[in-house]
Amino acid sequence: MSSPDPQVRAARNASARPSPDHRPSTAPRGGDRTTAPRGPVVAVTGAASGVGALLTARLAASDEIKQVVAIDERRGECGEALWHILDVRDPAIADKLRGADVVVHLALDLDLESDAAARTAYNVRGTQTVLTAAAAAGVHRVVLCTSTMVYGALPDNGLPLSEDAELRATAEATGVGDLLEIERLARRAPRAHPGLNVTVVRPAVLVGGTDTALTRYFESPRLLVVAGSRPAWQFCHVDDLCSALEYTVLEKVEGELAVGCDGWLEQEEVEELSGIRRMELPSAVALGAAARLHRIGLTPSPAGDLAYTMYPWVVSGSRLHDAGWRPAHTNEEVLAELLEEVSGRHTVAGRRLGRKDATAAGAAGATVALLGAAAVVRRARKARRRI
Template sequence: MAVTGAASGLGRALAERLAGLEEINRVVGLDERRGDVEGVEWRVLDIRDPAVARRIVGCDVVVHLDVDLSPDTEPRQRSARNVRGAQTVLTAAAASGVPRIVLCTSAMVYGALADNPVPLPDDAPLRARPEGVVADLLEIEWLARRAPRAHPGLSVTVVRPAMVVGGAVDTFLTRHFEAARLLVIRGSRPSWQFCHVDDLLSALEWATLGRVEGSVTVGSEGFLEQDEVEKLVGLPRLELPESLALGAAERLHRLGLTPAPASDLAYVSHPWVVSSDKLLAAGWRPVHDNTTACEALATDVAGRHTALGRRIGRRETATLGAAGATVALLGTAAVVRRARRRKTRGGT
């Protein structure tokens, strides 16, 4: 077995887990630096390097987890790395005779839509808008569908988790819970489903061992309502009309003041609950329910503070105070006016 991104994060956790399994006699870790997991054979290189093909010869499965979902990475750089990395790994696996690849994207690829069935089946169509990190994930999904046709004999399994929490996971979704208030679109009914990182790891283990194949969703069973989540994390809501929230988010993103596109607001407004059908049918069960996963999220984000999707320090937090989210949104108008004035002056 080979794991990309094995020196840190989810890749490290899976490499350590696989190295402890009796069913697996060899684990190869690929990353740009050597990791510290015992029992792993390390191959140090950039995952976009075609030399990956030589480093995975003899492996039965490659699990590709070297994907950057950080809100802080420059978007073009992140997208180029994510897509090129997945493409290189798929091509390298075919060239070196590896029969099976496991990829990990997100249930976000289904899109968060008011008319989504609850829950979404594993084979539901992918209706997400191709913007931000989601665009990278949709491109990886396209590569995954294309690979078996381009390389007969290559099998690709794609694991799509619900909102991942625990283990210091940092995404634009977890940062939603680092704000002073939880933004809620007026008239929406968010359905919060979580996937604790421990459950994601066990699902990836099952996929690695071939117990599930194809498109595989994973998450805690069911979902929590908005008021239940607010009680668990101890944060009040900030309710805004959709037009105001989307308009502000679009302007902020266009001005480079927030890393997430406005379309990402859908994921905190509309359902994208998944069923975990294939895993459950195979006998897998999550360890965490949505309540314990949400409590883990609350513990992880405690002491962290975010405004406009970006981390802020203690001094800035004290300045923003409890009404920080409101101030940030209301301040958008002033920011836009200043930007327009500068543009007008520059054109005269």
């Protein structure tokens, strides 16, 4: 998943870096213990970066985990894990999963700049291969990670939604089509592979070194607000996501789980806490301009991303709470961390600007970009007619 660079967390990891085929010592951690950990063997895909790297380090340091098998296309920083270097779409992954009790599949491409077709091919094919390989290898549980975006951002959504609420999202927002297909694969897998348990974890707006259309929203000189909308913001810190994933690995909870901070922030609270003023536009102008900007390739975000800044998609997270899990961060704290992370970045309509462009755009950059879309389209059409 699009997440923190693992080097940021390198201090948490052991300094030893064995070769890909070297199996780390099974000697017990903790000094005076005389027996090795008796917990599960856990395989993590996408283990070299982002959430995968953080989870790999966390599990490797846990006394409740027997061993961590790390799978990625390059080696990560965790020296205590057993590394296998390969693409998750390679059927040979089944051999690497033998002996694992649980697989946490985090090898997803949600990069805004990725080619959409290539991104979908990687995400869907990778998930299919991991599920099939896990069943063939005798793994009894696979944990998948999507997003609360799959519930959809709609004006009639309750606050908060139940985790059992219908998934009403469409494929119009970045990566959401892939996540919906992963959800479908998760529901079909136990029928296709009896005995395979599939748990799906859905984080809210993920913060902690991440780069998404929703984190870029806070890089704008003005917070775009569509007139008549009622957004509600719920965040999830990457450390809380890793904590929730560890809960699933240890079989303390299962099923379809939402994870995020308790409660939510209204748009007015976000503006007050951030100190960023709003720029309010009519719905037709905002959506139409966003669609044109994306269609001509000026911005990476399709118009469907705007819905998640217009309507609520907050989820209760009751299943994790009932299991005894609690987030370590509040929405206010995570928003403050996000604002610190994006400080100095300049984004207009989802497109990052260099310093020169940002200066030229100024405080009204969002308006210029959106209202200027029609003029850009007109110029492009005139240029095509002259050819």
